[in-house]
Amino acid sequence: TAKSEGRNRYHFYAEDMAARARERMRIEQGLRRAIAADALAVHYQPRVELAGGRIAGVEALVRWPHPERGMILPGSFIAIAEESGIIEALGRWVLRRACREMLRLQTPLRLAVNVSARQFLAVDFVDHVAATLAETGFLADMLELEITESTLQATERSLGVIEDLGRLGVAVSIDDFGTGYSSLAVLRDLPIRRIKVDRSFIVDLAQSEQQRAVVEAVVALSRALRMSITVEGIERDEQAAILKQLGCDEGQGFLFARPMPFDELSRRIADGQWRGLPGKMPS
Numbered sequence: 001t002a003k004s005e006g007r008n009r010y011h012f013y014a015e016d017m018a019a020r021a022r023e024r025m026r027i028e029q030g031l032r033r034a035i036a037a038d039a040l041a042v043h044y045q046p047r048v049e050l051a052g053g054r055i056a057g058v059e060a061l062v063r064w065p066h067p068e069r070g071m072i073l074p075g076s077f078i079a080i081a082e083e084s085g086i087i088e089a090l091g092r093w094v095l096r097r098a099c100r101e102m103l104r105l106q107t108p109l110r111l112a113v114n115v116s117a118r119q120f121l122a123v124d125f126v127d128h129v130a131a132t133l134a135e136t137g138f139l140a141d142m143l144e145l146e147i148t149e150s151t152l153q154a155t156e157r158s159l160g161v162i163e164d165l166g167r168l169g170v171a172v173s174i175d176d177f178g179t180g181y182s183s184l185a186v187l188r189d190l191p192i193r194r195i196k197v198d199r200s201f202i203v204d205l206a207q208s209e210q211q212r213a214v215v216e217a218v219v220a221l222s223r224a225l226r227m228s229i230t231v232e233g234i235e236r237d238e239q240a241a242i243l244k245q246l247g248c249d250e251g252q253g254f255l256f257a258r259p260m261p262f263d264e265l266s267r268r269i270a271d272g273q274w275r276g277l278p279g280k281m282p283s
């Protein structure tokens with residue numbers, strides 16, 4: 001009957017909710033333990049110059065090597081870390097680990113680290129960045145912090161943080177650009193080093209006249225505002241070729257390299273990859 005069906009549905013719904021709450025708790029507890037035990041990991045993805053294929057820097061991306069579940073990607077735990085407040089400890093851990101590891105490279109490379117809104121806007125954030133640089137010896141002007149447009153919604157506050165970071169020598173870039181709501185006024189007034197154009201803007205680049213027009217406009221915008229531009233999620237030769245032709249300086253994506261552990265990055269750099277050898281890149 002309709003009544004028992006309704007009851008069943010309610011029953012399933014409640015069970016589903018309970019299961020999700022339990023899963024959340026497991027992730028929170030597991031994350032807290034993993035941070036305390038130094039058991040998270042950082043993978044690195046190169047950012048490369050579209051003309052020449054030379055490596056321009058790397059982005060640090062957190063990973064959670066889980067004993068039973070394998071390597072867990074941030075998509076499964078960053079939101080939970082943000083909602084529970086764990087993100088502050090997690091973010092500090094990633095910054096320290098990435099600075100330490102990157103100092104072990106033979107040749108210094110620029111490092112980009114993702115920072116959530118809650119972490120970025122916390123009162124002690126800039127002090128903590130300064131302390132981490134002092135502790136690890138990583139150079140401030142080799143560090144870039146990636147925030148999203150949602151962080152910029154707190155305009156006054158984020159302007160203050162960006163300026164304080166700037167005084168330290170640390171640059172700020174806007175990640176996933178185009179997926180949020182940053183006003184042109186905010187972009188114009190904030191000292192942003194770089195915009196990273198979200199992958200969704202280039203998935204159909206070769207087929208779509210419209211995507212091409214939008215990317216062209218963003219390139220023009222970045223020039224007018226004197227910001228660097230990096231396009232994310234480049235997977236195919238033709239995307240790289242078109243982006244280069246549209247005047248885009250740099251890209252990141254599986255075409256050039258997937259995110260990888262530090263030792264692999266270090267080995268591949270030593271082997272001369274992304275050195276900008278001719279013939280390695282689409283022209």
Ligand code: C2E
Nearest residue numbers: 061062073074075094114115116233234235252253254259
């Ligand atoms: P993001 O900062 O935009 O990082 C780029 C994401 O795109 C990474 O996913 C990367 O593996 C993926 N990617 C790179 N190239 C390609 C490509 O060619 N095709 C496709 N399909 N994907 C590509 P990942 O590592 O799973 O990270 C997802 C998001 O999690 C990041 O997006 C970032 O927002 C967040 N995140 C990662 N690490 C941290 C961290 O330490 N702190 C904070 N707060 N957030 C982080």
Ligand code: MG
Nearest residue numbers: 059114146175
């Ligand atoms: Mg990023």
Ligand code: MG
Nearest residue numbers: 175176196232
């Ligand atoms: Mg992004």
Ligand code: MG
Nearest residue numbers: 114148175176
């Ligand atoms: Mg993102």
